[in-house]
Amino acid sequence: MEKTGAEILLQALKNEGVEIIFGYPGANSLPIHDSLNESPIKHYLVRHEQAAAHAADGYARATGKVGVCMATSGPGATNLVTGIATAYMDSTPMVVLTGQVTTELLGSDAFQETDIIGITMPITKHSYLISDPDDIKTTIKQAFEIARSGRPGPVLIDLPRDVMAAKREQSEDEDSTATVPEKQHLESKKDKKQLQQIANYMNMSERPVILIGGGVKLSQACEELAELIEKGNIPFVSTMMGIGSVYASNGFNLGFIGTHGNKLANRIVHDSDFILTVGARFSDRSTSIVKEFAPLATIAQIDIDPSSISKVIKADISLVCDICEALAKLTPLVESKERSGWLGRIEKERKALGKDRAMKECGPAGAFIRDVQTAMPDETVAITDVGLNQIWTVRSWETKTPRGMITPGGLGTMGFGLPAAMGVKVGMPDYGVVVFSGDGGFFMNIQELATISYYNLPVKIVVFNNGHLGMIRQIQDLFYNARFNDIELGNKVDIVAVANGFGIQADRISVEDSGVGIEKMCASDGPFLLEVLVDPDTYVFPIIPPGRSNIDMIGGRQG
Amino acid sequence: MEMRERIIAILVNNKPGVLSRVTGVFGRLGYNIESLCVAETISPEVSRITSITNADSDFIEKVKKQLSRLVDVLDVIELVPGQSAQREMILIGIDLDQKNRPEVIQCVGMFDCKIISMRNDYCIIQAAGSREEMGTIINLLKPLGIDKIARTGVVALQQKDSEF
Numbered sequence: 142m143e144k145t146g147a148e149i150l151l152q153a154l155k156n157e158g159v160e161i162i163f164g165y166p167g168a169n170s171l172p173i174h175d176s177l178n179e180s181p182i183k184h185y186l187v188r189h190e191q192a193a194a195h196a197a198d199g200y201a202r203a204t205g206k207v208g209v210c211m212a213t214s215g216p217g218a219t220n221l222v223t224g225i226a227t228a229y230m231d232s233t234p235m236v237v238l239t240g241q242v243t244t245e246l247l248g249s250d251a252f253q254e255t256d257i258i259g260i261t262m263p264i265t266k267h268s269y270l271i272s273d274p275d276d277i278k279t280t281i282k283q284a285f286e287i288a289r290s291g292r293p294g295p296v297l298i299d300l301p302r303d304v305m306a307a308k309r310e311q312s313e314d315e316d317s318t319a320t321v322p323e324k325q326h327l328e329s330k331k332d333k334k335q336l337q338q339i340a341n342y343m344n345m346s347e348r349p350v351i352l353i354g355g356g357v358k359l360s361q362a363c364e365e366l367a368e369l370i371e372k373g374n375i376p377f378v379s380t381m382m383g384i385g386s387v388y389a390s391n392g393f394n395l396g397f398i399g400t401h402g403n404k405l406a407n408r409i410v411h412d413s414d415f416i417l418t419v420g421a422r423f424s425d426r427s428t429s430i431v432k433e434f435a436p437l438a439t440i441a442q443i444d445i446d447p448s449s450i451s452k453v454i455k456a457d458i459s460l461v462c463d464i465c466e467a468l469a470k471l472t473p474l475v476e477s478k479e480r481s482g483w484l485g486r487i488e489k490e491r492k493a494l495g496k497d498r499a500m501k502e503c504g505p506a507g508a509f510i511r512d513v514q515t516a517m518p519d520e521t522v523a524i525t526d527v528g529l530n531q532i533w534t535v536r537s538w539e540t541k542t543p544r545g546m547i548t549p550g551g552l553g554t555m556g557f558g559l560p561a562a563m564g565v566k567v568g569m570p571d572y573g574v575v576v577f578s579g580d581g582g583f584f585m586n587i588q589e590l591a592t593i594s595y596y597n598l599p600v601k602i603v604v605f606n607n608g609h610l611g612m613i614r615q616i617q618d619l620f621y622n623a624r625f626n627d628i629e630l631g632n633k634v635d636i637v638a639v640a641n642g643f644g645i646q647a648d649r650i651s652v653e654d655s656g657v658g659i660e661k662m663c664a665s666d667g668p669f670l671l672e673v674l675v676d677p678d679t680y681v682f683p684i685i686p687p688g689r690s691n692i693d694m695i696g697g698r699q700g
Numbered sequence: 701m702e703m704r705e706r707i708i709a710i711l712v713n714n715k716p717g718v719l720s721r722v723t724g725v726f727g728r729l730g731y732n733i734e735s736l737c738v739a740e741t742i743s744p745e746v747s748r749i750t751s752i753t754n755a756d757s758d759f760i761e762k763v764k765k766q767l768s769r770l771v772d773v774l775d776v777i778e779l780v781p782g783q784s785a786q787r788e789m790i791l792i793g794i795d796l797d798q799k800n801r802p803e804v805i806q807c808v809g810m811f812d813c814k815i816i817s818m819r820n821d822y823c824i825i826q827a828a829g830s831r832e833e834m835g836t837i838i839n840l841l842k843p844l845g846i847d848k849i850a851r852t853g854v855v856a857l858q859q860k861d862s863e864f
Contacts, residue, residue: 258717259720262720262721262724263724263728266769266771267770267771267772270716270717287771446769447765447768447769448762448765448766448768448769450765451761452762452765
C-alpha cells in the first residue's frame with residue numbers, strides 16, 4: 142500500500158505511543174497536518190510555537206511520556222528554541238518536529254528557511270534531517286529511544302515538505318528494527334566494587350546526607366530511594382529539581398539546598414562528612430561557592446550521565462548507572478544504623494531555626510499558596526513560572542508525589558508556567574492543575590489564555606501581581622543599593638478584564654484576603670484566573686548573596 | 701595545570717553534520733582546535749577525527765565526557781606521546797630565484813622532503829614527519845622565502861593494545 146511520508150511519520154509516532162501533539166501549522170508542515178485528518182493523534186493548536194514546546198515539556202514531566210511538539214520551518218521553528226532549551230536543561234524527554242523547505246531548496250535562503258538543526262545543536266540531545274521517506278520509520282524510532290534513554294532530553298527532527306509529500310510503498314504492519322547502542326551498564330566488576338565502596342563510606346560515616354536531584358524522578362527511583370533512606374536512617378536534602386522525590390512530611394527531609402533553599406538543608410550539608418549524590422549535577426544555584434561547598438564531606442555521585450560526574454564538584458567516588466538500578470543494589474549493602482547523635486543534632490538545629498520559620502519566610506504569598514493547596518484536590522500538580530512566585534511555591538507547596546511539582550529549574554524560563562500547565566492538564570485530565578505565576582512571566586505567554594479557553598482546559602491560574610519584576614527588584618534592593626531601575630510593570634492592565642476577554646472567568650483579590658477568591662477558583666468547573674495583589678516589598682528570605690557560600694544565608698536586609 | 705598539546709582521536713559515524721557537532725563541543729568548552737584531520741576509516745561508515753588542542757589535563761576528562769554524549773560519537777581516546785605514532789604532512793610553496801634555489805634544494809635533501817611541483821620561479825615541497833620536525837623545516841625554510849603552506853594536521857595511531 143502506498144503511503145505519503147507524512148502518513149508514515151504519523152504511523153511511526155503512533156507506534157511510539159504518541160497521542161498528543163502541541164503545534165502550530167505553516168506552509169512547510171502542511172502535509173503532516175493534512176494527514177492528521179486520518180490519524181488518531183490529537184493536535185492542540187497553540188497561539189505561539191514557544192507555548193507548544195513548553196506544553197509538550199509540561200506534558201512529559203507530568204506523565205513521564207515523551208512530549209511532542211511541532212512547528213513549521215523558519216519562524217515557527219525558531220520560536221520553539223526557548224522551549225527546547227528549557228527541556229534540555231531539565232532533561233525532559235521530548236521530540237520536536239519541524240517543517241522544512243523542500244530538499245531542492247535547502248541552503249538557498251528560501252522563504253521561511255532556517256537551519257534549525259544548526260541553531261538547536263547545543264540544546265538538543267540529537268537531531269535529524271530526514272531526506273528520504275524510507276528513513277522516516279527508523280529515524281522516529283531512534284529519536285524516541287534517544288529522547289527517553291540515559292539522561293533524557295529533546296531530539297529534533299527536521300522534515301522537508303517534499304519528503305513528507307512523497308509516496309512510498311509500505312506493508313501494513315511492517316515494524317522497523319532500529320536500535321540505538323546501549324551505553325550504560327552495571328554488571329562490570331568495577332561497578333560492583335564502586336557500589337560496595339559507596340556503601341562502605343556510608344556505613345562508616347557519622348554525618349551522612351543524601352542529595353537528591355531531578356534524576357531520581359526521571360529514573361523513577363523514588364521508592365528505591367525511600368527504602369535506602371529508611372534502612373540507613375539517613376537525612377536527605379534535594380535540589381530544586383529533586384523536590385517531591387521522597388514525600389516531604391518524612392522526618393528525614395531537610396528541604397532543598399542552594400541560593401533560595403532552606404537554611405537547615407544548607408547548614409547540614411555544610412556539616413556533613415559524607416554526601417551521596419543521586420541524579421544531581423551541582424548547578425551553581427545549588428552549590429554557590431564551589432570551594433566552600435560541604436568542605437568536610439566525602440562525595441559520592443551516582444548519575445546516568447558520565448558528563449555530570451565531577452563536572453562541578455569533584456566526586457571522591459562515582460558510579461555511572463541508572464539510579465533505580467544502583468539504589469536497588471546499594472540498599473542491601475547499607476547497614477541499618479540508629480544515628481541518634483547526628484539525627485539529634487539535626488533536630489536541635491531544626492528547633493533552633495524555628496519550626497514554622499520557613500513558613501513565615503515566604504510571607505503572605507506562602508500562606509496563600511498553602512491555602513490553595515488545601516482547597517485543591519489531593520491529586521493536584523502545581524506548576525511554577527520563574528521569579529518570586531517560583532521560590533514561594535516550591536517552598537510553600539507540600540509536594541507529595543514525584544510529579545506533583547513542575548518548575549523550570551535549569552533554564553529559569555519566564556513564561557514557562559502557563560503553557561506548561563496547559564500541557565500538564567492535557568496529559569493528566571483527572572488531576573487538579575494549578576499554575577503560580579508572577580505578572581512578569583504571565584505576560585510573556587499571555588496569548589495561551591486563548592488556547593486554554595478554546596479547549597476549555599480547567600487550569601487554575603494564579604497570577605501574583607506586584608506590578609514589578611519582584612525577584613529582580615529584590616536583587617536591586619539588596620545588592621544594588623536599592624537603585625531600582627527597569628523593573629516596574631505598573632498596574633494599568635486590568636488582568637481580570639483581559640482574562641474575561643479571553644473567555645476565562647477571573648477574580649482579583651489581595652494576598653491577605655484569600656479565602657473567597659480561592660473558593661471561587663476551586664468551585665469553578667472551567668479554567669479560572671485569580672489575580673492576587675502582592676506588595677512589591679514582599680520578598681523571599683533567606684537568600685544567599687552573590688559570591689557567598691551556602692551557609693551565608695541572610696534573612697533580611699543587611700545593616 | 702600543565703598546558704600542552706593534547707591529541708584526541710574520535711571515531712564517529714560518517715554522516716553529514718557530525719563534524720560540526722564534534723567541533724561545537726570544543727568551542728562550547730572554550731578550547732581552540734590547533735589542528736584537525738578527518739577521513740573515513742577502513743569501514744566507510746566510520747570516520748576518524750584526529751585533533752590537537754592546547755590544554756591542561758582537565759580538558760581530556762571534560763571533552764571525553766561531552767563528546768561521548770553525542771549519539772554519533774563511537775569512541776574517544778587520548779593519544780599519549782610515546783605510546784602512539786604521530787605524523788603530519790606539509791606542502792610548502794616557495795618563490796625561487798638564483799640566490800635561494802641551491803639552499804632550498806639542499807634543505808629538501810637534508811630533511812627527506814620531496815619537491816612535488818617545480819617551475820623556474822616556484823616550487824612546492826612535500827614534507828612529512830613529526831610535528832616537531834615540521835616546525836624545524838618551516839623555521840629553516842622561512843628565511844628563504846615561504847610563499848604559503850598547507851598542513852594536514854597530525855594523524856596518530858595508538859599502539860596495538862588500544863581499541864583503535
